[in-house]
Amino acid sequence: MSRSVADEPPAPERRVARTRAGPYSTTEWELLTSLPGRVIVIAAQPGPGRPPRGVTAGIAGLDAVAAGRAFDSDLVRAVVAEIYARHDGASLPAALTELVDVLADCRRAVRVLDRRADPADSAAYRQWVQSVAARVCGTASGALPPGTLAPAERRLLDRLGVALGLR
Template sequence: MSERQRVNRRRSTVGPYSGAEWELLAGLPGRVIVTAVQPGPGRPHRGVAAGLAGLDAVAAGRAFDSDLVRAVVAAIYARHDGTPSPAQLTDLVDVLAACRAAVRVLDRRADPADSAAYRQWVQSVAARVCRTVPAMVPGGALAPADRRFLDRLGGALGLR
């Protein structure tokens, strides 16, 4: 069985998502990584280490006790089979809107436990990126701008 067939079979076990809904759910973690890495007011440029931390956090989703999260991770890895993924905006406002849209999809289609696991996983991806050096302030605390970013993201994901 090919990887794409395994992903499609997994998709069928996690809910009846349309193609657009599935693309939203599978594309959101990557968009969050790119947005979290980007410098902004009070947020320094992080570099490769932060991007790798985000990818590591995505990969950690393979061990989650959620069919949805594991299926999304499998879909993300299956995307890298040479087929281009659609270009998506990574502006903070657009990513927050995508988070709110994902929450609406999850509210309609996902098991509540899978919904919570997915939203927490996406938040953990952003937190791993924000916790990479040099963004940390002395003492190991997050920079205030990173705390605001994570708070806004958590709000958009319905976690706050």
């Protein structure tokens, strides 16, 4: 093991450097990179008229996040790269996964994107986050035909769409 000049152990190496796309502050970048995961949690939570979800819902959400790697948006690809670069294993505090908080942060993200992002990147990011929720909601089990959403699922997606400025 090598030592520094001051005979201190070297700093641990990071496998992947932090990716920061564009002119975002650390707080704004954290908002943009944490929002997709929080949307997965919200969309997977059971609620009135919404059945409990299993592992399939989480996997569908992660697949939707990963699909962002193929988006024609530097911002979306940078956010996905940052999500996959994190190795801290930290879980989200419960307060951060309440629907009202996630909707408020969706509106905050839209304001950040309006100020700082290229309009095409802004639209791509907002649509991608909505698609993450739609993939999770589409995993609902029950008597509905495949591809059909329950009214509660549609309401959730509508509320997210409004908060993301898509409706």
